[in-house]
Amino acid sequence: GAVVSQHPSRVICKSGTSVKIECRSLDFQATTMFWYRQFPKKSLMLMATSNEGSKATYEQGVEKDKFLINHASLTLSTLTVTSAHPEDSSFYICSAEQGPKETQYFGPGTRLLVL
Amino acid sequence: QKEVEQNSGPLSVPEGAIASLNCTYSDRGSQSFFWYRQYSGKSPELIMFIYSNGDKEDGRFTAQLNKASQYVSLLIRDSQPSDSATYLCAVREGNRDDKIIFGKGTRLHILP
Numbered sequence: 001g002a003v004v005s006q007h008p009s010r011v012i013c014k015s016g017t018s019v020k021i022e023c024r025s026l027d028f029q030a031t032t033m034f035w036y037r038q039f040p041k042k043s044l045m046l047m048a049t050s051n052e053g054s055k056a057t058y059e060q061g062v063e064k065d066k067f068l069i070n071h072a073s074l075t076l077s078t079l080t081v082t083s084a085h086p087e088d089s090s091f092y093i094c095s096a097e098q099g100p101k102e103t104q105y106f107g108p109g110t111r112l113l114v115l
Numbered sequence: 116q117k118e119v120e121q122n123s124g125p126l127s128v129p130e131g132a133i134a135s136l137n138c139t140y141s142d143r144g145s146q147s148f149f150w151y152r153q154y155s156g157k158s159p160e161l162i163m164f165i166y167s168n169g170d171k172e173d174g175r176f177t178a179q180l181n182k183a184s185q186y187v188s189l190l191i192r193d194s195q196p197s198d199s200a201t202y203l204c205a206v207r208e209g210n211r212d213d214k215i216i217f218g219k220g221t222r223l224h225i226l227p
Contacts, residue, residue: 106151
């Protein structure tokens with residue numbers, strides 16, 4: 001199966017700082033990448049859909065100015081949590097697909113803790 | 116509102132028995148169906164996908180699809196304690212731009 005990586009795997013930061021998370025498709029070109037957030041013992045929640053070279057589409061209730069998404073190439077998407085606060089502490093997971101109707105593959109996730 | 120429904124569980128199954136996980140979906144136009152497994156603290160990993168009515172087998176796993184009933188299931192034969200996880204059902208409609216919709220998952224616990 002296709003491989004998706006995320007970096008960092010874990011980050012601890014102070015309240016008010018910004019954190020950037022990278023998502024890479026290692027062995028395929030991803031036309032679309034997705035960003036999810038998952039709180040402990042809760043369901044996966046889609047935050048936004050990112051297409052290479054265009055603006056991300058955010059789900060209802062997700063602040064686009066707080067969660068900046070850039071999909072500059074077919075193998076890399078980044079999520080920046082700006083001015084992070086303790087309530088942003090969560091497990092952030094990206095996924096990627098090669099094209100429409102293709103299978104979606106997940107990265108290993110990034111655990112964010114904001115103190 | 117397009118929905119994918121799963122029983123949250125937990126579903127407890129004795130080791131060696133067959134675990135049966137069920138999923139229903141609301142959009143009759145759905146074309147692609149996926150099962151993911153998520154261990155606690157980890158991200159989801161793809162187990163199987165199925166597009167056509169009927170059964171699809173891969174090792175101990177069998178996916179079953181019934182489009183008329185809008186129902187997809189996953190059977191795990193010879194259940195092992197390592198199968199204990201949350202299983203996510205995911206559905207994609209047939210339109211080009213439609214994203215995959217995930218169910219909330221069923222927690223499966225295999226009893227040693």
